Amino acid sequence: MLHIVNKSHTQTNALQSCLRLAKPGAALLLTEDAVYAATQGGAASSGIADAMKQLKVYALQPDLQARGMDGKLIEGVTAVGYDGFVDLVTEHPNNQSWL
Amino acid sequence: MAVKKFMFVNRKAPYGTIYALESLEVVLITATFDQDVSLVFLDDGVYELVKGQDTKATGIKNHSKTYRALDGYDVEKLYVERESMAARGLTEDDLLVDVIVISSAEMADLMAEQDVVLSF
Numbered sequence: 001m002l003h004i005v006n007k008s009h010t011q012t013n014a015l016q017s018c019l020r021l022a023k024p025g026a027a028l029l030l031t032e033d034a035v036y037a038a039t040q041g042g043a044a045s046s047g048i049a050d051a052m053k054q055l056k057v058y059a060l061q062p063d064l065q066a067r068g069m070d071g072k073l074i075e076g077v078t079a080v081g082y083d084g085f086v087d088l089v090t091e092h093p094n095n096q097s098w099l
Numbered sequence: 100m101a102v103k104k105f106m107f108v109n110r111k112a113p114y115g116t117i118y119a120l121e122s123l124e125v126v127l128i129t130a131t132f133d134q135d136v137s138l139v140f141l142d143d144g145v146y147e148l149v150k151g152q153d154t155k156a157t158g159i160k161n162h163s164k165t166y167r168a169l170d171g172y173d174v175e176k177l178y179v180e181r182e183s184m185a186a187r188g189l190t191e192d193d194l195l196v197d198v199i200v201i202s203s204a205e206m207a208d209l210m211a212e213q214d215v216v217l218s219f
Binding site: 006007008010011032033036039040041042045061062063065066067068069070081 | 111112113114115116142143146149150151152153154155156157159161163186187188189
C-alpha cells in the first residue's frame, strides 16, 4: 500500500495518524508541506527517522525545491519527481491520502 | 490619520496554503498607508524565509523574493521567534532576509503592545 501525506507535521496530525496505521513494508510519499518531515531539521521530531525502519519513504523533489529544502533530505529517503509519483501509484495496489 | 501599530503573524509554510502569499499582499497594502508594520514569523511561518526556494518545477509563483523588497516599502521590522527556528533546525544563516531573532517572551510582549494583530 502507498500512503500519501501533504500536510506539515507541526500543523496537523495527518502524518502522525499515517505512521500509526501504516503497516511495515508499506510505502510513504511526502508531498507539499509534508516534505519538511523528512529534512535534517525535522525528521527526528516528525517520527520519520524512526518510521524509516519499517516503511519505504519518498519525498517529492519539486516540493523540496520550492521550499529551499533540496539537499536537506535525510539519508534513506528517496526523492522522486512527478513521474516517480505516478510510478508509485501504479506499482501499489491501493493508496490512502491523509488529507 | 494617527499611525497604528500593525502586526502580521505568519505561522504557515509558504506553498501548501495560500496564507503566506495573502499575508504579503496585505502587508504591502498596509505599508502604503504609512502605518507602523511588523511581521513576525512563528511555527512553520519560519519556513517562509528559507533561502534557495525554487518553485519552477511546481508551476507555483515564487513569492519569497518579495521579502527582500519589503525594505523599499519601509517595512523593516521582521521578527523570528528563536524557539520556532531552533525546533526546525534552522539558523539566521538559512534565511533570505535580515531578521530580528527574539524569544517567546519577547514575542509575547511585542504582540501585546500592538493596536492591530492580523493572523495568517
